[in-house]
Ligand code: SF4
């Protein structure tokens with residue numbers, strides 16, 4: 001089952017921990033306010049969610065295409 005990370009934009013504090021944790025470079029904080037997941041690159045490994053001190057990243061199941 002394919003998964004991908006999603007960030008709760010309202011609760012993200014833009015600390016950057018998830019960005020450092022993602023080995024695929026799928027996370028950026030373009031506006032300095034909130035982490036954004038590149039859904040093309042994300043493979044749903046969950047490393048970012050584990051490292052988020054605010055616990056605002058969750059994994060959602062994506063339908064197979
Ligand atoms: S789930 Fe994995 S691949 Fe996707 S953004 Fe998080 S660390 Fe990167």
Ligand code: SF4
Nearest residue numbers: 012013015016018052
């Ligand atoms: S680790 Fe969590 S709080 Fe920090 S930038 Fe990433 S999503 Fe936001």
